[in-house]
Amino acid sequence: MKELTELRSIVDKYGENPEYILEALHDIQSRYRHVPEPALDIIAERMKVKKSRVFSLVSFYKALSFEPQGEKNIRVCMGTACHLKGASQVKEEIEAVLDVAAGETTADGRYSLHEVNCVGACSMAPVVIIGDSYEGQATRDRVRTLLDNDGSEEESR
Amino acid sequence: MTRLHLKDFWRYSKQQMEKRNEQRVLVCGGPGCLARGSQAVYEALLDASGRVGGTGTVVEHAAHMVGCHGLCDQGPLVIIEPQGTFYTHVNPEMAPRIYHETLRGGRVVEDFLYSSGTGRRIARYADIPFYQRQQKIALRNVGAVDPEDINDYVALGGYRAAAKALEDLSPEDVIGWVKDSQLRGRGGAGFPTGRKWEVCAQAPGENRYVIANGDEGDPGAFMDRTIMEGDPHSLLEGMIIGAYAVGASEGFIYVREEYPLAVERLKGAIGQAESLGLLGDDILGIPGFCFNLSVRRGGGAFVCGEATALINSLEGRLGEPRGSYVVPAVRGYNQQPTALNNVETFCVVPEIINKGPAWFAAIGSEASRGTKTFSLVGRAVHIGLIEVPMGMSLREIIYDVGGGIEDGRTFKAVQTGGPSGGCLSAEYLDLPVDFDALEEAGSMMGSGGLIVMDETTCMVDVARYFLAFLRDESCGQCVPCREGLFQLTAIFDRIVSGEGQESDLAAVEELAVAMQEGSLCGLGQSASNPVLSTLRHFRGEYTAHIREKCCPAGVCRALTAYVIDVEKCRACGRCLEVCPAQCIAVSQGVYTIDREACTRCGACSAACPFAAISREGCVQ
Ligand SMILES: Cc1cc2nc3c(=O)[nH]c(=O)nc-3n(C[C@H](O)[C@H](O)[C@H](O)COP(=O)(O)O)c2cc1C
Numbered sequence A: 001m002k003e004l005t006e007l008r009s010i011v012d013k014y015g016e017n018p019e020y021i022l023e024a025l026h027d028i029q030s031r032y033r034h035v036p037e038p039a040l041d042i043i044a045e046r047m048k049v050k051k052s053r054v055f056s057l058v059s060f061y062k063a064l065s066f067e068p069q070g071e072k073n074i075r076v077c078m079g080t081a082c083h084l085k086g087a088s089q090v091k092e093e094i095e096a097v098l099d100v101a102a103g104e105t106t107a108d109g110r111y112s113l114h115e116v117n118c119v120g121a122c123s124m125a126p127v128v129i130i131g132d133s134y135e136g137q138a139t140r141d142r143v144r145t146l147l148d149n150d151g152s153e154e155e156s157r
Numbered sequence B: 001m002t003r004l005h006l007k008d009f010w011r012y013s014k015q016q017m018e019k020r021n022e023q024r025v026l027v028c029g030g031p032g033c034l035a036r037g038s039q040a041v042y043e044a045l046l047d048a049s050g051r052v053g054g055t056g057t058v059v060e061h062a063a064h065m066v067g068c069h070g071l072c073d074q075g076p077l078v079i080i081e082p083q084g085t086f087y088t089h090v091n092p093e094m095a096p097r098i099y100h101e102t103l104r105g106g107r108v109v110e111d112f113l114y115s116s117g118t119g120r121r122i123a124r125y126a127d128i129p130f131y132q133r134q135q136k137i138a139l140r141n142v143g144a145v146d147p148e149d150i151n152d153y154v155a156l157g158g159y160r161a162a163a164k165a166l167e168d169l170s171p172e173d174v175i176g177w178v179k180d181s182q183l184r185g186r187g188g189a190g191f192p193t194g195r196k197w198e199v200c201a202q203a204p205g206e207n208r209y210v211i212a213n214g215d216e217g218d219p220g221a222f223m224d225r226t227i228m229e230g231d232p233h234s235l236l237e238g239m240i241i242g243a244y245a246v247g248a249s250e251g252f253i254y255v256r257e258e259y260p261l262a263v264e265r266l267k268g269a270i271g272q273a274e275s276l277g278l279l280g281d282d283i284l285g286i287p288g289f290c291f292n293l294s295v296r297r298g299g300g301a302f303v304c305g306e307a308t309a310l311i312n313s314l315e316g317r318l319g320e321p322r323g324s325y326v327v328p329a330v331r332g333y334n335q336q337p338t339a340l341n342n343v344e345t346f347c348v349v350p351e352i353i354n355k356g357p358a359w360f361a362a363i364g365s366e367a368s369r370g371t372k373t374f375s376l377v378g379r380a381v382h383i384g385l386i387e388v389p390m391g392m393s394l395r396e397i398i399y400d401v402g403g404g405i406e407d408g409r410t411f412k413a414v415q416t417g418g419p420s421g422g423c424l425s426a427e428y429l430d431l432p433v434d435f436d437a438l439e440e441a442g443s444m445m446g447s448g449g450l451i452v453m454d455e456t457t458c459m460v461d462v463a464r465y466f467l468a469f470l471r472d473e474s475c476g477q478c479v480p481c482r483e484g485l486f487q488l489t490a491i492f493d494r495i496v497s498g499e500g501q502e503s504d505l506a507a508v509e510e511l512a513v514a515m516q517e518g519s520l521c522g523l524g525q526s527a528s529n530p531v532l533s534t535l536r537h538f539r540g541e542y543t544a545h546i547r548e549k550c551c552p553a554g555v556c557r558a559l560t561a562y563v564i565d566v567e568k569c570r571a572c573g574r575c576l577e578v579c580p581a582q583c584i585a586v587s588q589g590v591y592t593i594d595r596e597a598c599t600r601c602g603a604c605s606a607a608c609p610f611a612a613i614s615r616e617g618c619v620q
C-alpha cells in the first residue's frame, strides 16, 4: 500500500503530459532499483496512455529494468579506448568472480554488473567503477583483489 | 537576484569582468581527473590554507573545481592563474607545498611541473606542446570557469553575445551571421547550421523549438560531456541566441542518462540564468522574447542520438528514428519546426556573435571552417580532450599535440567518427582533418572521437567490436540494419575464431552495400563503414585471419597462443600458481604451455616477473 502511494506521488509530480513518462520512470527506477509492475498501471492511468506503451519504454531503454538491480553497481567500461586496452578480459574476470554475466545481478542481490561505453576517463583505460570508486589500468588480478576486499568489508560491517 | 534589463546587464558584465585578474586556483574536475582523485586534492588545498569555517581564507575564495583541462594523462591537474602555472599528477600530500610556496610565497615548485619527453620542466601550460597547437573556441571557458557560478561565466565575457544579438541584431541578422560564418554542425553530419536555422525560421508552424543534442553515445567520446559539465552557460547562451534566431519560445537539452553531473550542472545553470532574466519571459527586458529551457534525461539508447529518434524519445515514445525523409527543421518536436543541434554547435555560436562571422570563417579549411574538439584516446602519449583548427593533419594532431605513440611503438591506424566511422592507415597521416577529406578517405568526422592504434591493435577485432556495438544498439525497426548487423557480426565472429572462409569477404561486402542503401536511418546506413574502411586499408590482415588462421597483432584469442621464452624463464613457478586452467607443464625445469587446454586468459603473462611469457599472433 505504501509503495502504491509513493509511486503515485512520484508520478503525480509530472502531471498528465505523457512526454514525462521517461522522466517518471527514471525516478521510479532510482527509487526502487527497478520498475515495479504497479508503476505501469499508475503511469498509464495518470498520463492516459496504454499500459503497453509504458511497458515498451521500460523494455527499450537500457537504464530501466523490471528486474531489481543490485545494491552496488559495477560498471565496466567497454568504450573503444578501454576495448583496445583489454576491457573484455577484465570483464570476464569480474563475471567469473561474481558468477554473473554482464547485465545481471548476483544471486545475493549485492552487485549488478553493467557494461558502459566510455566514462570519460580514457586516459586510465581500462576502467572499472565499483560503486563510486574508479579503478584505472584495471587488470584481472586487481579487480579480483578489489572484489574480494569489497565483499569482506561488507561482511564485517 | 533581480531580473536584469539590457542596460543593467552591460553594467553587471563590466563589473564582473573587472574582477577577473585576481589569483585563482583551478583544480581540474573533469571526468579523468575526478577518477584520479582530484576532489581530495581540492579539499587538501582548502585544508592546507587553514580552512576557517564561515570567514574563509584566501584559497577558499580563489579555489574552484573546474571542467576538464584536456591533458588527462597528467592528472590530477592544478592550475594557478593569472600566471598559468601548471602542476601535474597532484595528490593531496602536495597541497601544503602548493599553498605555502606558490600561493603564499609566489614561487613555482619545480618538482610538480609538467615534464616533457626529454625531461625538461615547463612551468606554464601555454608553453606545453600539447596546448600550443590548439585553438579553443567551443572549449574557450572549460577548465577556466567555475561551472556552478554564473558570475564567473559573465566575468569571462559570458552572455555578452546574447545581449548583443538581442540589442543590435534582428533574428534574420543572426541567421545571416551564422550562415556567413559557414559553421557546420558538430554532431556528425556537418550540415550548415545557418541554413538549418533559416529553414526552421521560415517553415510554417504555430510554435518553434530548439533542442540541444547532448546524447553523445559514441564509445570513446566525451567532448559534449565536458562542455555540459565544465561550461554549461555557454550552451545556454548558444541556445538563447538560436531561439531568438528561429523564433522559438521553448527548448530542451537532451542529455545522456549516464551523465548525471551534466544534468545537475545544466539545471543549476538554468536556474541562475532565469533569476538573472536571461531565460524565461521578456528576456533582458525585451518585451515578447520568451524562452524557457529544460533538461531531459535519455534512457540509455545509442540510437536516441539520431535527431528524429531523439525527438520521439522527448515526446515520451520509443526512441526509434522516423526515417531520413523527415526533416526536424520543418516537422520536428510536436510536428513543429525544430532547430536541433549538437551541444558543441550551440557553444560556438556566441563566439561568432562576439567576434563576427568573418573571424570564424578565417579559421580552418575551405569547406570546414572553425575548430573541432576531439577526444584523443587510445595509444597516443597524451590522452585527453583537444580543440584544433579544422584542416590540421592527422600527423600534427597525433604527433605534435598527442606527443606520438606511447612506449615508442609504431602508428598503425586512427579511427575517427565513432562506431560508424572508419579506420585510416599510415598513408593517410597527412590528410587534413575536415568533414569532406575524411569522408573521401572512407571515414568521417562524426562527433569527434580520435582513436589512435598501434601494432598491438587488430583491425579485424576493431571492426568486429564496432559491429557488435551497433548490433546491440540497432533499434530493430528496419530489416537491413537489424539483420545485416546480426549476420555481419556472425561472420566476423567466425573470422576471429579461425573459421573464416574465402567467400566471407564477398558476403561481407554485399551485406555492407545492402545496409547502406536500404536502412532507414543513419545508424544502419553508416554501420558498415568500419568494415569497409578496414577492408580497404587492411585487407591483408583479413586474409591472414582467413587463410593462415593467424592474427598478426596477436589479439584474436583463438588464433593466438601464449609462449614461454626459455631464455628468459627462470623457472620460478609463479605462472603455475596463477594459471586457472592448470595448463602449464614442467619437465626437467623447462616450462611449456599446453595450447589445447590454455584459455588465453593472460594470467601467467601478467604474473611473470621476468616478462618471459608473451602472446604470439602467428603460431601454427
Ligand atoms: C545513430 C546516430 C547517432 C547519433 N548520435 C548523435 C549524438 O550522440 N550527438 C549528436 O549531436 N548527434 C548525433 N547524431 C546526429 C544527429 O542525427 C544530428 O544530425 C545532429 O545532432 C544535428 O546537429 P548538428 O547539425 O549541430 O550536427 C547521430 C546520428 C545517428 C544516425
Ligand code: FES
Binding pocket: A077, A078, A079, A080, A081, A082, A083, A117, A118, A119, A120, A121, A122, A123, A125, A126, A127, B219, B220, B221
Ligand atoms: S573508453 Fe573507457 S573511459 Fe573512455
